[in-house]
Amino acid sequence: SMKHKKPLALILSLITALTLSIPVIAQEGNIPDKIIILHTNDVHCGIDDNIGYAGLVSCKAQMEQVYGRENVTLVDAGDAIQGGAIGTLSDGAFPVDIMNQAGYDIAVPGNHEFDYGMDNFLRLAEERAEYTYVCSNFIDLKTGSSVFLPFKILSYGDVDVAYVGIDTPESFTKSTPLYFQDDEGNYIYGFCQGNNGQDLYDNVQNSVDTAIAMGADYVIAIGHLGMEGSTPQWQSEAVIANTNGIDAFIDGHSHEAYDKKVKNKDGKEVVLAQTGTKLNAVGKIVLDPKNGTITAELIENYTDKDPVMDTFIHALKDGFADVLGQVVAKSDVTLTTKDPSGNERLIRNGETNLGDLCADAYRSVMGADIGIVNGGGIRADIKAGDITYEDIINVHPYGNEMCVVEATGQEILDALELGASLYPEENGGFLQVSGLTYSIDPSIPSSVIRNDEGEFLRVDGEYRVSHVLVDGIPLDPAKTYTVASHNYMIKNGGDGFTMFRDNKLLQDCTMLDNQVLIDYITKQLKGIVGKEYAMPYGEGRISIIYSASAAGNAA
Numbered sequence: 405s406m407k408h409k410k411p412l413a414l415i416l417s418l419i420t421a422l423t424l425s426i427p428v429i430a431q432e433g434n435i436p437d438k439i440i441i442l443h444t445n446d447v448h449c450g451i452d453d454n455i456g457y458a459g460l461v462s463c464k465a466q467m468e469q470v471y472g473r474e475n476v477t478l479v480d481a482g483d484a485i486q487g488g489a490i491g492t493l494s495d496g497a498f499p500v501d502i503m504n505q506a507g508y509d510i511a512v513p514g515n516h517e518f519d520y521g522m523d524n525f526l527r528l529a530e531e532r533a534e535y536t537y538v539c540s541n542f543i544d545l546k547t548g549s550s551v552f553l554p555f556k557i558l559s560y561g562d563v564d565v566a567y568v569g570i571d572t573p574e575s576f577t578k579s580t581p582l583y584f585q586d587d588e589g590n591y592i593y594g595f596c597q598g599n600n601g602q603d604l605y606d607n608v609q610n611s612v613d614t615a616i617a618m619g620a621d622y623v624i625a626i627g628h629l630g631m632e633g634s635t636p637q638w639q640s641e642a643v644i645a646n647t648n649g650i651d652a653f654i655d656g657h658s659h660e661a662y663d664k665k666v667k668n669k670d671g672k673e674v675v676l677a678q679t680g681t682k683l684n685a686v687g688k689i690v691l692d693p694k695n696g697t698i699t700a701e702l703i704e705n706y707t708d709k710d711p712v713m714d715t716f717i718h719a720l721k722d723g724f725a726d727v728l729g730q731v732v733a734k735s736d737v738t739l740t741t742k743d744p745s746g747n748e749r750l751i752r753n754g755e756t757n758l759g760d761l762c763a764d765a766y767r768s769v770m771g772a773d774i775g776i777v778n779g780g781g782i783r784a785d786i787k788a789g790d791i792t793y794e795d796i797i798n799v800h801p802y803g804n805e806m807c808v809v810e811a812t813g814q815e816i817l818d819a820l821e822l823g824a825s826l827y828p829e830e831n832g833g834f835l836q837v838s839g840l841t842y843s844i845d846p847s848i849p850s851s852v853i854r855n856d857e858g859e860f861l862r863v864d865g866e867y868r869v870s871h872v873l874v875d876g877i878p879l880d881p882a883k884t885y886t887v888a889s890h891n892y893m894i895k896n897g898g899d900g901f902t903m904f905r906d907n908k909l910l911q912d913c914t915m916l917d918n919q920v921l922i923d924y925i926t927k928q929l930k931g932i933v934g935k936e937y938a939m940p941y942g943e944g945r946i947s948i949i950y951s952a953s954a955a956g957n958a959a
Contacts, residue, residue, distance in 0.1 A: 405719075421546075433565060434561030436560050436561050437471070438690055438691065439622075439693065440477070440690055441477050441479060441654070441689040442687065442688055443480070443481060443688075444460065444683060445480065445656030445681070446484075447487075448483055449487040449490050449801075450815040451488075451720075453683055453684075454682055454685075455508050455683045455686055455703075456709065457503075457683070457713055458711075458714040458717060460686055460687075460713075461506050461507070461710035461712075462709055464506075465687075468710075477565075478508050478509055479508065479567065479626055479654060480535075481626050481656035482515070482517060482571065483517065484499055484517070485516070486516040488796065489794050491520075491725075493595065493625070494796055495518070495520040495524050496524065496528055502716070502717065503535060504535070510537075510538055510629070511536070512537065512656075513537055513542065513575075513628070514572075515572060515574060515579045515659060517579075518543035518579040519579055519802055538626070539552045539553075540554035540570055540607055541570055541607045542595055542612075551593070552569065554569070554611040555568040555611050555623075563622070564619050564622075566622070566624070568624070570608055570625060571627075571628045572630065572635075572638055573604065573635070574634065576595070576897070577858040577900045578780070580891075581859070581898070582895070582897070600765055604637075605607065609647045610946075612648075622693075623650050623690055624651060625653045625654065627643065627654065627656065629643060630657030630660070631656025631658050631660060631662075631678075633830040644666045644676065647668060648669045649668075652675040652677070652697055652698050653666075653675065653676045653677070654687065655678035659680055660678055661680035662676070662677065662678055663700035664676050664677075675700045677702070685704045687701075698738060715942035729794065730793045733912075733926055733931045734792055734933070735788050735932070736932060736935060737757065737933060739757050740755075741785055742785065744940040747930045751779040753779075753830055755943075755946040757942050758799070760937065760943055760945065761777040761933065762782055762799070763777050765924035765925075766806065766890075766917075766920060769806075770806055770957065772839070774839040774874060775839060776819065777836045778823070778832055778835065780832020781832075784799050784801075796922055797918050798920070800917040804890035804917045805891045805914060806888065806913070807888070807889065807909060808887065809886070810908040810910060811885055811886075811904055812883065812884055812885075813874075814882070817869060817872060817881060818860065820842050821850075821852060822899075822901060825850040825946075827868070833898075839874060841945045842871060842873075842946060842947075843869065843871040843949045844948055845949050847950045847951055848867070851863055854900055895909075895913075911951055
């Protein structure tokens with residue numbers, strides 16, 4: 405049962421029937437038994453982690469043998485080119501080369517595709533990628549049209565499948581707002597972020613309707629939207645619930661693994677799938693055009709490797725192994741982003757010793773009163789033992805530049821409040837601190853007000869953050885302090901931190917963030933991270949309190 409009937413074909417068959425005046429037997433043309441869509445998301449330069457790209461290529465070849473090469477498509481749902489040294493050292497070019505080699509057909513930009521700057525990414529997409537980037541809601545505001553194709557239709561015999569790309573409007577604050585602006589600070593790119601989700605739904609619906617009008621039998625959305633920890637109105641389930649015509653939704657962004665069914669605007673079930681991160685699974689969606697079913701599964705623990713891809717990856721890695729393998733320091737303790745009681749990430753909603761170390765490095769090397777760092781900017785752990793240059797780059801893969809700014813106590817309080825606004829949910833903007841201690845009261849609802857781009861405007865009620873001490877002395881809202889962080893947070897409004905943007909810069913875009921970590925460990929700590937960082941939960945700079953009154957109200 406083909407999904408959307410092609411009106412022209414129907415009319416022609418009717419005309420034929422009338423002219424011949426004999427019963428017409430419905431002709432099944434070239435309809436494949438199965439169409440296989442393999443999908444990945446949030447690989448973040450994990451080129452040989454878990455299944456690895458060599459495993460992916462082997463898996464794809466296996467599918468092509470079973471189902472026919474022409475019936476297997478490979479797509480990526482974003483955040484492929486950033487997240488490790490291979491991306492940092494090539495501005496995303498080497499990961500694109502690997503994806504070319506893997507034989508990707510279609511990709512969607514994730515928020516981190518923009519991390520090496522807009523011009524760089526547009527050049528990679530147009531000139532280097534042999535696959536097609538699609539994105540319906542990434543708009544050039546000067547022309548009003550999408551920067552990439554909104555969707556692409558691929559034909560499998562007589563069955564046409566449209567792939568519609570969607571990228572999260574969180575890209576403004578989860579990459580760097582500056583990348584989407586002109587030199588005057590005006591936004592020149594948008595993600596249909598307005599009207600509490602409606603602009604996004606309208607944009608996606610328009611692309612879906614257009615694809616169906618152009619003859620698509622199936623519409624597959626490839627979204628870098630996510631669920632857990634993502635802005636509710638921009639989550640994949642919200643887009644499905646507010647549209648119709650999407651048959652399956654391939655997701656990314658939140659690093660979760662799921663395949664489930666979600667009801668759309670008309671109450672029809674839509675398959676929704678995401679693979680996690682760093683190739684810990686390969687997604688497989690099966691379209692069966694003969695009986696109209698769609699199924700999803702996650703392929704895990706796949707161990708075969710394609711030898712050609714394996715060689716390709718090793719050759720790339722060997723190219724800069726010398727640089728990356730240099731031992732820059734040692735650590736007596738394991739520095740972590742995770743909760744030691746399990747394997748859950750902690751850096752985005754709790755203090756860790758690695759968070760303390762990064763913030764200490766900023767404050768100490770830059771000579772500021774306070775160091776702050778967003779938990780989402782701390783991307784990897786450091787094991788006890790030798791610390792290599794690669795270890796440091798993996799912690800801070802963005803190559804952000806260090807800044808020192810003058811800020812009032814009030815602005816610092818607002819920054820802490822924005823960082824704590826989603827607690828206990830994870831938030832990339834959760835602040836790890838140095839030179840400062842603070843408490844969060846989760847029983848007080850957050851009253852942070854943001855604009856459509858997700859940027860901080862003001863606090864409209866009681867603060868959840870209290871007991872802020874700078875070097876042991878209560879924070880004075882009227883006093884001026886010096887704050888060290890990177891350009892992402894100080895200048896570019898990253899994670900929505902706008903409160904420092906117009907402030908006096910004492911140091912403007914100096915040393916790279918990863919170099920600051922190396923300098924701090926080699927010079928200030930004399931080359932060894934020692935027992936002062938032994939506590940995995942850090943030194944107790946951030947405490948969680950529940951006020952009695954609020955607890956009473958809750959009861």
